[in-house]
Amino acid sequence: MIGALFLREMLTRYGRNNIGFLWLFLEPMMFTGVITAFWSATRTIHGSSIPIVAFALTGYSSLLMWRNMPGRCAGALKSNKTLLFHRQVTVLDVYFARILLEFMAASTSFVILGIIYTAMGWLEPPEDALQVVGGWMLLGWFGAGLALTVAGLSEKYEIVGKLWPPMSYLLMPLSGVAFIVDALPPKLREIALYLPMLNALEYLREGWFGSLMNAHYDLGYVATVNAVLTFAGLSLVRQTQLDTSDE
Amino acid sequence: MIKLTKVSKDYRTKVGWRRVLSDIDLTINPGERVGILGRNGAGKSTLIRLISGAEPPSAGTIERNMSVSWPLAFTGGFHGTLTGADNVRFICRIYGVDFGPRFQFVKDFSDLGIYLNEPVANYSSGMRARLAFAISMTIDFDCYLIDEVMAVGDERFRERCRIELFEKRRDKAMLIVSHSHRYLKGNCNRFLLFREGTIEEHEDFEEVYFRYKETLGEAFQNKQQMLAAMQ
DSSP states (O other), X not given: OHHHHHHHHHHHHHOSXXXXXXXXXXXXXXXXXXXXXXXXXXXXXXXXXXXXXXXXXXXHHHHHXXXXXXXXXXXXXXXXXXXXXXXXXXXXXXXXXXXXXXXXXXXXXHHHHHHHHHHTTSOOOOSXXXXXXXXXXXXXXXXXXXXXXXXXXXXXXXXXXXXXXXXXXXXXXXXXXSOOGGGSOHHHXXXXXXXXXXXXXXXXXXXXXXXXXXXOOOHHHHHHHHHHHHHHHHHHHHHHHHTXXXX | OEEEEEEEEXXXXXXXXXXXXXXXXXXXXXXOEEEEEEOTTSSHHHHHHHHHTSSOOSEEEEEEOXXXXXXEOTTOOOOTTSBHHHHHHHHHHHHTOOHHHHHHHHHHHHOOGGGGGSBGGGSOHHXXXXXXXXXXXXXXXXXXXXXXXXXXXXXXXXXXXXXXXXXXXXXXXXXXEOSOHHHHHHHOSEEEEEETTEEEEESOHHHHHHHHHHHHTOOOSSHHHHHHHHO
16 A cells, blocks of 8 residues: 555656656755865864765755655645545555655665765765664654654644744754754753754764764664654544544 | 444534534445435535545444445546556555556546546546546446536546446446436435435435425425426
8 A cells, every 4th residue: 555655656756757866866966065065165164074075965864854754744635635535545654655755765865875975985985884774764763753743733733734844944953964963062962962863863973974073862862752753643643534524 | 235323424613513414324235226315515425435434434333345436526536747547557556456457448448548648637627537437447346436426528428437337337336426316316226315414215216306306495396396397
């Protein structure tokens, strides 16, 4: 079921002509390109030893993951409502298909860009690939839990669907796309680390270039938040399923 | 057999909960053709959706011992950017059937030709209708739920639909919602009249139609007058 929905979503999202898939890479590529250029230009000012490309790639890829999943799920029911006429298609299937698609899209772009940059000599391979994968999975789990919660809430209260985009922009600069926790003053550090995606990203970055940075994270905290979000999301979605009402 | 026991359905509106169906008991046996009449908003389509399983009832139980179609309506659940063929493929996937022979059938039946490889967004409403009906005929069910099916389509296509539904599938159960008296009278052997969330069952079409007209507020003095008007 989810497989069928997944293929359908893929076609509607990226279209038949293959240029659609290319956007998957072009967008993060342009972004990491800009960040890298900007940081290289200002390097003399902050004088950090962090590898810029790895920093930008991990930051933006993780952003893609936790921002797009909820964004894509928030309105998912509206465009898929007619599918629910088919008894075997459930609300949860619709969301899972979208989450899976986002996860695959973000992962593919992450891996392919990683390979391209490495081949071009801009990027050193990760120091601990397993830890990178672990961090990535944690991010994916966080994104999925958040997506289910936001989606479930947005079906209940329309305002949530409208608030999510500005919320996500607010969180964006705080989530470590453009900084590492160690660079923050200790007071701020504590507050920032309440963001689960920042913890997961720090862990991921430590796996990639840990010898060059001082990572701060609490994996137990991330896992707890993830579990709570997943549970809340699933029960909200279940409620949605029970009162999918007349349009 | 499909058996509804004390089925109710409530929807939330701005002024509180509204009961659309209350305490419906209904049994549909294999091969029965049930015609459904009622004013707009009387709960006809809601009942169809409940029986199809697209929505759960608020109270009561629905037992299904035969396979039930999705509600066949000519609008269809299509995604505009997908092609007709993609939509067929999707349905085949979720129902777990082979694509090849089904696609051939859709191609022949819908008469859409090369348009099957165009996005559905570019279809006319008649073309959409043909595609939707053709797709719903690709999967075999024991019971078909037909919600206002004959509203669109040209003469030729309607005739083909009639053959496909009522001749090739004469042994299947059907629930048919329609406002057309000719259509119901010709095709059904049981009739349900929806009135304020409850249903009345009638064997005789003239009786049910007479009462239906009453609910519309355009009652006839007597049945003779009605029959004369129906000619």
